[in-house]
Amino acid sequence: MSEALKQSLDVSLFWEYRGVLLEGLTFNFFVFLCSAVVALSVGLGAALLRMNRLWPIRWIGTLHVEVFRNAPDYIMLVWVHFVLPLLIGIVIRRRVEFHPFLSAVLALGLVYSGYFAETFRAGIQAIPQGNLDAGRAFGMSERLILWRIALPQVVRRMLPEALNLFVSMFKATTIVSLIAVPDLMYNVSMVIQQEMRPLPLYTGAALTYFLIILMLSSGVRVFSERWRRKILA
Amino acid sequence: MGDVPRIRIADLHKNFGPLEVLRGVSFDVHRGNVVSVIGASGSGKSTLLRCVNYLEQPNSGEVYIEGEPLGSRIDARGQRRPRSLAEINAMRRELGVVFQQFNLWPHMTVLGNVIEAPIRVRKLPRKEAIAYGEECLRRVKLIDKRSEYPARLSGGQQQRAAIARALAMRPKAMLFDEATSSLDPELTEEVLGVMRELAADGTTMIVVTHEMSFAHEVSDRVIFLHHGMIEEEGPPAEIFGKPKSDRLRQFLSKYRK
Amino acid sequence: MGNWERLVWNQRDVLLAGLGVTVEVCAIAFTVAIIGGLALCLVRTYLAPLRPIAVVVIEFFRDTPIFVQLMWVAYVWPEMFGFPSTFFNAGWLALALQSSGYLAETFRAGIEAVPRGQREAAFSAGMSQSQTFARIVLPQVALATAPSIVNQFTVIVKSSTLISVITVPDLMSQSQKLVNVWYEPIEILTATAGIYIAFVFLISSAGKLLADRLLQRYGLNAS
Numbered sequence: 001m002s003e004a005l006k007q008s009l010d011v012s013l014f015w016e017y018r019g020v021l022l023e024g025l026t027f028n029f030f031v032f033l034c035s036a037v038v039a040l041s042v043g044l045g046a047a048l049l050r051m052n053r054l055w056p057i058r059w060i061g062t063l064h065v066e067v068f069r070n071a072p073d074y075i076m077l078v079w080v081h082f083v084l085p086l087l088i089g090i091v092i093r094r095r096v097e098f099h100p101f102l103s104a105v106l107a108l109g110l111v112y113s114g115y116f117a118e119t120f121r122a123g124i125q126a127i128p129q130g131n132l133d134a135g136r137a138f139g140m141s142e143r144l145i146l147w148r149i150a151l152p153q154v155v156r157r158m159l160p161e162a163l164n165l166f167v168s169m170f171k172a173t174t175i176v177s178l179i180a181v182p183d184l185m186y187n188v189s190m191v192i193q194q195e196m197r198p199l200p201l202y203t204g205a206a207l208t209y210f211l212i213i214l215m216l217s218s219g220v221r222v223f224s225e226r227w228r229r230k231i232l233a
Numbered sequence: 234m235g236d237v238p239r240i241r242i243a244d245l246h247k248n249f250g251p252l253e254v255l256r257g258v259s260f261d262v263h264r265g266n267v268v269s270v271i272g273a274s275g276s277g278k279s280t281l282l283r284c285v286n287y288l289e290q291p292n293s294g295e296v297y298i299e300g301e302p303l304g305s306r307i308d309a310r311g312q313r314r315p316r317s318l319a320e321i322n323a324m325r326r327e328l329g330v331v332f333q334q335f336n337l338w339p340h341m342t343v344l345g346n347v348i349e350a351p352i353r354v355r356k357l358p359r360k361e362a363i364a365y366g367e368e369c370l371r372r373v374k375l376i377d378k379r380s381e382y383p384a385r386l387s388g389g390q391q392q393r394a395a396i397a398r399a400l401a402m403r404p405k406a407m408l409f410d411e412a413t414s415s416l417d418p419e420l421t422e423e424v425l426g427v428m429r430e431l432a433a434d435g436t437t438m439i440v441v442t443h444e445m446s447f448a449h450e451v452s453d454r455v456i457f458l459h460h461g462m463i464e465e466e467g468p469p470a471e472i473f474g475k476p477k478s479d480r481l482r483q484f485l486s487k488y489r490k
Numbered sequence: 491m492g493n494w495e496r497l498v499w500n501q502r503d504v505l506l507a508g509l510g511v512t513v514e515v516c517a518i519a520f521t522v523a524i525i526g527g528l529a530l531c532l533v534r535t536y537l538a539p540l541r542p543i544a545v546v547v548i549e550f551f552r553d554t555p556i557f558v559q560l561m562w563v564a565y566v567w568p569e570m571f572g573f574p575s576t577f578f579n580a581g582w583l584a585l586a587l588q589s590s591g592y593l594a595e596t597f598r599a600g601i602e603a604v605p606r607g608q609r610e611a612a613f614s615a616g617m618s619q620s621q622t623f624a625r626i627v628l629p630q631v632a633l634a635t636a637p638s639i640v641n642q643f644t645v646i647v648k649s650s651t652l653i654s655v656i657t658v659p660d661l662m663s664q665s666q667k668l669v670n671v672w673y674e675p676i677e678i679l680t681a682t683a684g685i686y687i688a689f690v691f692l693i694s695s696a697g698k699l700l701a702d703r704l705l706q707r708y709g710l711n712a713s
Contacts, residue, residue: 083679137330213555
C-alpha cells in the first residue's frame with residue numbers, strides 16, 4: 001500500500017500537466033457561465049408563468065419546474081445531446097447534431113432553471129403586498145412594478161441561496177466530460193490514457209476541485225452572513 | 234368651490250364574496266377641501282379609500298375625478314366601455330395615496346422612492362424629478378434624510394417620506410388611509426403636523442382616520458361610516474358637537490377621554 | 491406507438507433489472523450516509539481534539555464534485571487502501587461519502603436548533619448527558635431533519651446515474667446498453683429519463699408530505 005500511497009500522493013505528474021488541465025478547468029468555467037445565463041432566464045420565466053392568472057399557464061410552469069428539478073443531471077445531458085437533435089431533425093427533416101458544448105449548456109441550464117424557478121418564486125412571494133399596492137397606487141404598470149419593485153427585492157433576499165446554487169452548478173459541470181467536452185476531467189482521462197498512471201491524476205483532480213470549491217463556498221458563506229445582516233437591518 | 238367636484242363618489246358598492254362591505258356610498262370632495270372619514274373597524278373605511286383609486290374594483294357605482302369616470306369611458310363611437318388597466322393607471326397618477334404601512338420601497342433611498350414614479354410614470358426628466366422631489370422632502374422636513382434607506386428611519390420619518398413621495402406626483406387630491414394608525418403616539422404628532430400644513434395649503438384631501446381631534450381641527454366635512462353606509466355627515470362642529478344618530482354618539486363616546 | 495412497445499415495454503426486464511440495481515445501490519448508500527453523517531457530526535461536536543480533522547473531512551466530502559469523488563474512490567482507493575474491491579462497492583461508497591458530508595452539517599444544524607433550555611431542564615431533573623442526548627435531543631433532531639434527510643435521498647438517486655460510468659449495471663447503464671444494441675435512442679432514453687424523474691418526484695413528494703405532517707403535529711420547521 002505504501003508504494004501506491006506514495007504514487008498517488010506524488011502529484012508531480014498532475015503538476016506536470018497543469019497547462020492542459022488548467023485549460024480544461026477554464027472550459028468548466030465557460031460551461032458554468034453560459035448555463036448560469038440559461039438557468040436564470042428560463043428559471044425566471046418559469047417562475048412568472050407559475051404566477052399567471054390563467055391556470056393552464058400556471059400548470060405549464062409547474063410542469064417545467066417539476067420535470068427539470070427532479071431530473072438527474074447526467075440523464076438530462078445524455079438526452080439533450082442524443083435525443084433532442086433527433087427530435088428536431090424529425091420536425092425539420094434534416095440531420096441535426098449538437099455541439100457537445102451546446103448540449104452541456106442547455107442540459108445544465110434547464111436542470112438548474114428548475115431550482116432557480118423555485119428560488120425566484122419564494123422570493124417574489126416574500127415581498128410585502130403593500131409594496132406592490134403602493135406601486136399600483138402610483139399608476140405603475142405591472143411590468144414596471146415587476147422590474148423596479150419586485151425583482152430588485154427578490155435579488156436582495158435570495159442572493160445567498162442563488163450563490164449556493166451557482167456553486168452547485170459549477171460542481172455539476174464536471175460531468176460534461178462524459179459527452180466529450182474538453183473540461184478538466186476529460187483532459188485528466190486523456191492524460192491517463194497517455195501516461196497509464198491514474199492515481200496521481202485523480203487525486204490531483206480531487207484536491208484541485210476541493211480547494212476551488214472550498215474557497216468558493218467559504219466565500220459565499222462569509223458573504224451571505226454579511227449580506228443577511230445588511231438586508232435585515 | 235368649482236362647479237365640478239374634484240372627486241365625486243357615486244353609490245359605491247363592494248362585496249367580498251358574501252360579505253357586503255360598501256352598501257351605496259356617495260359624496261363629493263371639492264377642490265381644496267378636506268373630508269375626513271371616521272367609523273369603527275369593519276365599517277368599510279379602508280375599502281372605501283381603496284376603491285377611490287381602484288386598488289379594489291367596486292361592484293357597482295363610480296368614482297369621478299374632475300368629472301371623468303375612473304372605471305369606464307366613452308369611446309370614439311360614443312359607447313361606454315370599461316377602462317383598461319393602462320388607462321386606470323394613467324388616472325391613478327392624479328391621486329396621491331399614503332398607506333397605513335407606509336409601503337416605502339426598501340431597496341431605494343428616500344429620494345429614490347420620491348422620484349421613482351415621477352420618472353417612470355410621468356416620464357419627467359431626472360433633474361426635474363429630483364428638483365421637485367427635494368422640494369417635497371423639504372416640505373415634510375425630511376430633506377436631510379434623502380440619501381438614507383427606509384429601514385434606518387423611524388416610523389414617523391418613513392410616513393413623512395411616503396407623504397413626500399405622494400406629493401411629488403403633483404396629484405389633484407391626496408388620500409390618507411389611517412396614516413398614523415401604525416405609529417407610536419410620539420411619532421403621530423409629527424405626521425399630523427405635516428397633514429395640517431397640507432390642508433392649510435389648500436390640498437384636496439380624503440382622510441380616513443381615528444384621530445378625532447385632528448379630524449375636528451382640519452376637516453371641512455366629516456363622514457361617519459357604519460356598516461358600509463354613510464350614517465351621518467356634516468361639518469365637524471355638528472358631527473362632533475351635536476351628533477344626531479345614536480350610533481355616532483356611541484362611537485364618539487369611546488373616544489372621549 | 492410500435493417503437494415504444496418494441497424498444498421499451500418488451501425490454502422492461504432489462505430496464506427493471508437496472509432499476510433494481512439503482513435502488514439497491516441508493517439504499518445502501520443512504521443507510522451508510524446516515525450512519526457516517528451522524529458519526530462525523532458527533533465527532534465534530536463532542537470530541538474536541540478530533541474536531542479539526544472532522545471539519546476537514548466533512549468539507550472535503552461536501553465540496554468535491556460527486557463525479558470526481560466517484561472516479562477517485564473507484565480507481566485510487568483500491569490501490570491506496572485495498573478497498574473497495576468491486577465497482578458496485580465503489581459506487582455506493584462514493585455516494586455515501588458525499589452525502590455523509592451534507593448530512594453531518596444537517597445534523598449539526600438540527601442539534602444546535604434544540605433550545606438549550608431543554609437540556610438544562612433534563613439535567614435539572616437528574617438525567618445524564620447520554621440520557622439527555624438519547625431521549626431529548628436526538629428525537630427532536632430526527633424529526634426536524636427528516637425532510638432534509640429525505641431530500642438527500644433524492645440527491646443520491648440523481649447522482650447514482652453516474653455509477654454507470656464505472657460499469658455498475660444500473661438503470662442508466664442498462665438503457666445505454668439497449669441504445670447500443672438497437673441504435674434507437676429516442677424512446678429508450680426518454681423512457682429512462684421519465685422513470686428517473688417519476689421516481690425522484692415520488693420521493694420528494696413524500697418528503698413534502700412528511701414536512702407538512704411534522705409541522706402540523708409538532709410545530710417544527712424543517713432545518
